Amino acid sequence: MLYVMLLWQAPTRSMPTQNPPLLKLPNTKSNTYLIPLSFYFFTEEDYIPYPSVHEVLGRRSPFPLILLPQFGGYWIEGTNHQTPKDPAAVEQPPCPSAQIKLETNSMAKIYRKHFMGKEHFNYYTMDAALGHLVFSMKYDVIGDQEHLRLMLRTKIKTYHDVIPISCLTEFPNVVQMAKLICEDVNVDRFYPVLYPKASRLIVTFDEHVISNNFKFGVIYQKFGQTSEEELFGNMEESPAFVEFLEFLGQKIELHDFKGFRGGLDIAHGQTGTESVYKNFHNKEIMFHVSTKLPYTEGDSQQLQRKRHIGNDIVAIVFQEENTPFVPDMIQSNFLHAYVVVQAEKACTDHTCYKVSVTARDDVPFFGPALPDPAIFRKGPEFHEFLFTKLINAEYACYKAEKFAKLEERTRSALLETLYEELHINSQSMMGLGGDEDRLENGGGGGGGFFESFKVDGRVWFYPAFICLSVSKIT
Numbered sequence: 001m002l003y004v005m006l007l008w009q010a011p012t013r014s015m016p017t018q019n020p021p022l023l024k025l026p027n028t029k030s031n032t033y034l035i036p037l038s039f040y041f042f043t044e045e046d047y048i049p050y051p052s053v054h055e056v057l058g059r060r061s062p063f064p065l066i067l068l069p070q071f072g073g074y075w076i077e078g079t080n081h082q083t084p085k086d087p088a089a090v091e092q093p094p095c096p097s098a099q100i101k102l103e104t105n106s107m108a109k110i111y112r113k114h115f116m117g118k119e120h121f122n123y124y125t126m127d128a129a130l131g132h133l134v135f136s137m138k139y140d141v142i143g144d145q146e147h148l149r150l151m152l153r154t155k156i157k158t159y160h161d162v163i164p165i166s167c168l169t170e171f172p173n174v175v176q177m178a179k180l181i182c183e184d185v186n187v188d189r190f191y192p193v194l195y196p197k198a199s200r201l202i203v204t205f206d207e208h209v210i211s212n213n214f215k216f217g218v219i220y221q222k223f224g225q226t227s228e229e230e231l232f233g234n235m236e237e238s239p240a241f242v243e244f245l246e247f248l249g250q251k252i253e254l255h256d257f258k259g260f261r262g263g264l265d266i267a268h269g270q271t272g273t274e275s276v277y278k279n280f281h282n283k284e285i286m287f288h289v290s291t292k293l294p295y296t297e298g299d300s301q302q303l304q305r306k307r308h309i310g311n312d313i314v315a316i317v318f319q320e321e322n323t324p325f326v327p328d329m330i331q332s333n334f335l336h337a338y339v340v341v342q343a344e345k346a347c348t349d350h351t352c353y354k355v356s357v358t359a360r361d362d363v364p365f366f367g368p369a370l371p372d373p374a375i376f377r378k379g380p381e382f383h384e385f386l387f388t389k390l391i392n393a394e395y396a397c398y399k400a401e402k403f404a405k406l407e408e409r410t411r412s413a414l415l416e417t418l419y420e421e422l423h424i425n426s427q428s429m430m431g432l433g434g435d436e437d438r439l440e441n442g443g444g445g446g447g448g449f450f451e452s453f454k455v456d457g458r459v460w461f462y463p464a465f466i467c468l469s470v471s472k473i474t
Contacts, residue, residue, distance in 0.1 A: 262286030
């Protein structure tokens with residue numbers, strides 16, 4: 001039999017129920033194993049699926065919080081929920097300020113922090129391979145040393161570097177500066193931006209990926225519920241679920257609500273009368289709670305509920321009792337990550353929550369990491385942990401293939417429009433362009449394209465989102 005060598009590490013994802021046969025190499029300090037090569041070459045007929053939720057429920061409890069779909073496609077974090085005998089032994093994340101950290105896009109904030117309102121120069125050009133380019137340059141003195149702070153925006157990414165002038169044999173021109181941070185630049189010249197309001201347009205482009213508004217689904221799973229229809233069909237809220245919703249945030253009346261509404265109707269009551277809202281570190285969060293969205297008699301799919309939660313990217317699944325959640329129970333193109341929370345000793349002074357996290361395979365791991373065992377006492381530490389985990393989950397989901405492609409199209413379209421506005425307004429400043437052309441391209445300083453397509457605080461390439469679907473990804 002042919003074998004391949006593998007350095008075996010503690011898996012970060014749940015392994016198949018049938019593991020490959022392993023042969024440990026002798027005289028090795030590391031955990032190095034041989035795995036039969038044939039194990040990785042199989043047809044769909046040869047694949048041994050994960051057990052179904054009904055198979056697992058036929059066994060003896062306790063059951064895991066999450067089961068992988070029978071043919072995979074997801075990873076799981078937090079599988080140990082052994083309750084310590086001493087309730088005080090339930091772990092809490094140590095030093096929240098150090099361990100629990102919100103993800104942030106530092107590149108998007110550089111222009112506002114280091115360029116805007118300070119003397120600097122902006123340029124634009126077109127590269128045959130890289131496409132539209134917008135370049136910013138600033139002379140900086142850091143300590144007692146002179147530097148060049150450079151930013152180059154392409155349709156794929158933004159490059160940034162701070163280069164000591166002493167390291168350069170001669171002071172470079174603009175093309176040479178651009179090549180210092182991106183060797184692929186292949187142009188003869190850059191054109192200077194002469195528009196006084198250019199910084200507003202540039203910072204709007206840079207910060208289009210930043211949002212302080214989030215919407216998350218909250219799904220109530222009762223004991224024994226294993227289908228989407230059952231999950232979305234729940235109408236009553238148990239005391240344990242009410243306690244958890246109060247822990248999440250404040251219950252608000254939707255009518256005339258002034259904060260971030262997350263797509264809910266605040267005028268006519270078409271999405272229910274109340275919801276749960278939270279301002280977390282100046283980030284507004286609206287929860288789409290399944291039991292608070294309208295229930296439609298005779299609609300087994302409960303599309304009124306699903307059209308909101310099914311178009312969220314991250315959702316909480318609250319379990320009052322021990323029934324596994326399987327990610328493909330809910331058919332959605334958009335939901336990519338779930339945080340599953342199961343109550344223990346609810347509505348007492350010793351309320352605890354078991355937590356597991358699952359996400360699609362192309363979603364990278366996101367922190368903060370769950371403790372071991374993944375059990376939290378109800379309190380401010382868990383609140384900080386949970387909200388940080390939810391926000392970081394959404395940022396991680398943007399890196400999944402579906403959303404990464406969408407962001408590429410968004411960025412390319414926005415950069416092209418930025419280029420056109422900078423060019424037309426610079427030409428106009430020199431008397432070379434007409435006011436009609438300038439205004440048609442949003443050059444009046446209002447942001448043009450950026451204002452038109454800014455939704456929920458984030459700029460999206462609207463044509464890609466115009467058709468919201470809740471069908472299953474196959």
